[in-house]
Structures are given as structure tokens and as C-alpha cells.
Amino acid sequence: MTRPEALFPLFAELETLPGVGPKAAQAFRTLGVERPKDLLYLMPHSVVDRALRASVRDVTPPATLTVEVEVGQHVPPRRKGGPYRVHVRDRKLEFTLVFFHARTDYLQKLLPTGQRRLVSGKVELFDGMAQIVHPDHVLRPDEADEIPAYEPVYPLAAGLTQKLVQKAVAGALARVPDLGEWIDAGLKSREGWPDWTRALHMVHAPDGPAGLAPDHPARQRLAYDELFAHQLMLSIARARLRRGKGIETRGDGHLRARVLKSLPYAPTGAQVRAVAEIEADMARPVRMNRLLQGDVGAGKTLVAFQALLIAVEAGGQGVMMAPTEILARQHFEGLEPLARAAGVRLELLTGRDRGAERAAKLADLAAGRIPILVGTHAVFQKDVAFHDLRLAVVDEQHRFGVAQRMELAAKGRAVDVLVMTATPIPRSLALATHGDMDVSVLDEKPAGRKPIRTAMVPAERLDEVVDHLRKAVAEGRQAYWVCPLVEESEVVDYASAEERFRSLRAALGDRVGLVHGQMPPAEKDAAMARFVAGETSVLVATTVIEVGVNVPNATIMVIERAETFGLAQLHQLRGRVGRGEAQSTCLLLYQPPLSETGRRRLKTIRDTEDGFRIAEEDLAMRGAGDLIGTAQSGLPRFRVADLERQAGLMGLAQSDARKLLHDDPGLSGPRGEAARALLWLMDQDRALRLISVG
Known part of the structure; x- marks a missing residue:
């Protein structure tokens, strides 16, 4: 169960990379980068266009510019700490390079008067004049190829600069070994994906903004690797479970x-x-x-x-x-x-x-x-x-x-x-x-379940809603009134729920109960029990009632500030009514004006009761982590794969992983060996222990 030797350089300490000292290594850790291999999967999120231009005139400031200039006169600062200016001229225009706190001898060596240099940096207008403050690059014309046409921009943490990250990534790329191919050959050629090494070099040297898109072949390939490793780990766990002798359980019915x-x-x-x-x-x-x-x-x-x-x-x-x-x-x-x-x-x-x-x-x-x-x-x-x-x-x-x-x-x-x-x-x-x-x-509702009528109601019609409740309560029906999550703080939620409880009590009398997250469990249970027994007709609640409560007589669900809830949550809350014989209603109270996503969310709930359709819509709107609350979802953290935009790859990865294990249960063939290396790279090596005990 030892790590393949070819991977050792990628598992070394971060400090072994060029430019990375103990402080930078600490900063990298906050980005989730612990080893050189992690840098391979630190994806650039944008690019800076550093293609060579003829003149400042070819861009509209403020903008990044790379241009060849002839160096003119140096103007040292008049007072201590003032700007040091260097006049330069491109093919069409003269402009200024500005430096603060720089040493004169260093600048004269960097930009010798009368010579030609390549400068790249952000050009801005100052008093109508073009200038670049602290250029990112100053090079001799024969070093032009050191500046990529598109420079990748990486996520940073305190204590890291783009230059440092770029240097560290280059160092990690230089250590990439030649590994066998773990993707099924037919699939790879059908999708037109590059080899692993080539894909890594492509994503870290994008050929323009298109190189960052989730559908770029190199990004797709690396996303697939990640999903494949994850599915392989799950398939190994599944095979292990199946190897454990089960008991044959047969009932006679x-x-x-x-x-x-x-x-x-x-x-x-x-x-x-x-x-x-x-x-x-x-x-x-x-x-x-x-x-x-x-x-x-x-x-x-x-x-x-x-x-x-x-x-x-x-x-x-x-x-x-x-x-x-x-x-x-x-x-x-x-x-x-x-x-x-x-x-x-x-x-x-x-x-x-x-x-x-x-x-x-x-x-x-x-x-x-x-x-x-x-x-x-x-x-x-x-x-x-x-x-x-x-x-x-x-x-x-x-x-x-x-x-x-x-x-x-x-x-x-x-x-x-x-x-x-x-x-x-x-x-x-x-x-x-x-x-x-x-x-x-x-995917079918039991017979006799009536659809729930769902309506969107603006907050100014609150009084009508309370009237509606008064009538329903008089007829012996029960209702939930869910208060909004005002802030992350339980205390504020509790205050808003208390206030709603008091106003409804004033309107409807003492048949109104209250349950919220701040209550001691025994009190909460007692309040729920009174509602279940029908002693209270209206239950004012924060979202503690989301899962599992079953009161068939409750036919009205009012959700206050519905626009602040997620789709899945709204769907779960609505599902608390409609459990008995009577027609049920769900009222989505909202505060106008609604944002575009707020409107889309409430309309989705109003127009369908199909949880699967709602979940697909939720995924499209919110993203995977939010959908099931990343903290407790057990949802893996993917670095390259984007579950919303690359959903189709997951199914492919699952069938591919199951097929590989079926054909090579010990992962001992050439593709199996390559897959083992992948599991190490993706920190899924604990799955290999399950194979090795086989």
C-alpha cells in the first residue's frame, strides 16, 4: 500500500519549490495547498491579456498593456518619498513609468537611457497623461518570450503574490512524472481529451479566456479525473461491502x-x-x-x-x-x-x-x-x-x-x-x-393526495392572510406560520418569531402556539405535541418544523419572507401540509420588489410540486454546495469539476469506474496501476487499503 515512487517529488514539502519559504507555505495552506501536487489543481480563475501592442494608443486606459519602448530621461523625486519618473516612447506616443521608494542605481540599471525595453503593466491616465505605475515586467527585447500572451491569474491568500504563485506552479509542473493513462482509451479519443500531463500544462497556460471555460478539453479532462477518482473510491467501497458475506433474508409475505x-x-x-x-x-x-x-x-x-x-x-x-x-x-x-x-x-x-x-x-x-x-x-x-x-x-x-x-x-x-x-x-x-x-x-404521489394550491402574496396583503386564517381556524382547521431567517443569529430569528406570535395572538386569540430554535427541547416537544393534539390551531415557527412533522389536519402553510428561503427548503416546508383529506394551501408571502432569482424561485415553487424538477432548478440556480449545505452534506470538494456545468461527466465516471473494477478487481493491470496513482493524487488512497485487504 505504498505510494508509487514516481509521485514522491509531488508529495514533498512545499518549501522544496522555488520561492516558497515557511511563511508562503503557511499562506498556501489557507488555499488548501499542502503539497506540490495540490498546486497542479489550483486553477487560474482569469487571464491577463499581455499580447504585445504597438502603442499606448491601441488600448483604452485603464488597461493592461505590453509595449516596446525607447527609454528617455530619468527624473528623480523632488522630495523624499515622492515619485521617480522615467520618460519612455513607443512607436506613436510618449508616456511615463512611475516608481515609488525605488533606488536610483537599480532603476538606471533596469531602464538605461537610450536603450529599448519591453514593459508590461497597467496603463492609467493622470492629468491627461498616460502612465504605468510599477510595471509588472521590464525585459530586454530578446527576452520577449518570457511574457506569456495570456498570463494566468490565481486565487491568492494574505502573504502570496501572483508572481510567487506562478513560480511555485511552474515548479510543481516541472515535477510531473510520466504516468500511465487511467481513462478508458475509447472514451478519451471520443471526447478528444489530451493526456494528463498535456492537460495540466494547458490549464496553467491558457490561450485566452476560452482556456478557462469548463467545456475546454483540458479542463474537462482534469474534471473527469477528479470525478473518476471519486467514483472509483465509492465503487471500491461498494465492492468491499458486497464481498462481505451477506445473509440471505427471505420473507414469506x-x-x-x-x-x-x-x-x-x-x-x-x-x-x-x-x-x-x-x-x-x-x-x-x-x-x-x-x-x-x-x-x-x-x-x-x-x-x-x-x-x-x-x-x-x-x-x-x-x-x-x-x-x-x-x-x-x-x-x-x-x-x-x-x-x-x-x-x-x-x-x-x-x-x-x-x-x-x-x-x-x-x-x-x-x-x-x-x-x-x-x-x-x-x-x-x-x-x-x-x-x-x-x-x-x-x-x-x-x-x-x-x-x-x-x-x-x-x-x-x-x-x-x-x-x-x-x-x-x-x-x-x-x-x-x-x-x-x-x-x-x-416518483409517484399516493392516491388521494390532493395537490396543494400555492400562491404568491405581497407583504402588504398581510391583513387578508390573517383574515383567511381566522375563517379557517373557526372551521376547525390548523395552520403553520413560518417566520423568516432574519440573520444567522438565532436571537434575532427568535425575536421576529416572538413578535409574529404576539400579533397573531392578538388577532386570533390563545389558540396560537410558538416553537423556535432557542427553546429547551422539552418545551419544544410540548409545543409540538399541543399542535399535534389540536389544542393549538396555528403554530408559529422558525424552520425547526422543516423535517418530518406530520399533522394531517394542518392544511395551511404561510411562509413569511418566502424569498429568503432556498428552493429545497420551500419545497420541504410546503410538504408539511397536504397530508390529510382536505384541500391544502401554501401562501408565499414576499417583500416586493423581488430580485430576478427571488422571482424565479417563488415561481418554480408555485408552478410545480415535483421535487426532482425543483431540485434540478435549484442546482442550476445555486450550485451544488449550497444545495445540500456543504458543511454537512458529505458532498466531496472538487477543485476542477463543476457539478452544475459538468453534470454529465459524473454518470460517465461512475459507469467507467464500475467497469474498470469489474474487469480488474485488484487494479493490477496497466490501467489499474495508473488508476492507483490517480487515487493517490486525489487523496483517495484510503480506498486502496480496502482493495489490499482483499
């Missing part, structure tokens, strides 16, 4: 039949299909690793519960894990009627269970007397033992990334894993975050 008989409706085609896919996976001798992706209200719970029943029918146990206690409790309440119909014992285990009660549950679990357990991650604590665990259902994937999935596998439990997510993710992102999994999609 008797418990599932009871549940389906008790339901007032038939499952959708998508639900039936998803259960069939899961059933087939569980019956195989390899471990299941499947993602169940469903829109708000697409009926994931029923599918997950049927999967759990397959485990029970086969004589085993199942567990459902949620990220928070409130969600675990909700899953438990949602599954209870189904468990009653099946005649199966269901228990809840969270951090709140203490003492004798907890001990009794653990004893029953270990003896196999609890077939289905719902809980938070507490179910993975040391003292929790199952009698025969077959299936783990994990809710809300984003807090459970690839690393945690590997960990679950490493516990040596050959359990099948089913992950549920309510966030419809566009395909390119689903592959980035869940490329190691097989995917089942629920």
Missing part, C-alpha cells in the same frame, strides 16, 4: 399482507417496485446498500416498514435510525399503527432511556423479543446487542456519509442497509454523494 390489508388505499406502482427491488437485494448473499429516494409525501415510510417486515418474516430483526430524537419519536408514532396491523412488537430507544427501563429493553432486544427497534444513533452504543439483526434503515442520509456507511460495515455485522432521503437530489449530485449505492426512486 404474511406480515406484509396484513399491513396492506389494513390500509385504506393501495400502494403506488413506485412503492410496489421499490419493495420488489429491496426484497430481491435482501435475498441475495451479498449485502444490500440501497438508497430510497422519495419526494415529500411519496410514502417512504410504508416502503421502509415493508422492508423491516421482510427481516422479521425471515426470523430476524430490523432497526430504523433517525438523526434526532424528535424524528425518531415521529417515526415510531408513524410506524405504530402499521406494527399493530402486522401484530409485531415495536420499541423506541433514544438517549432518554435510563436505568431499569433501558436495561429491560436491551435484554428483550438481545433475546430477540423486540423484532423492530426505532432509535437515534444511540442504537450503536457498545451495550446494545441484537439477537439477529438483518436490516438497518437509516433516515436522512446527509448526516450519514460514506465514512459512516463504511463504519457500519466494519462493525462486522453483515446487515443490509437501506437509506431514506426526503430530499430529491438531481442525478449528478446523487451520484456524487451516493455513488456507492443502488437507488430506488419513489
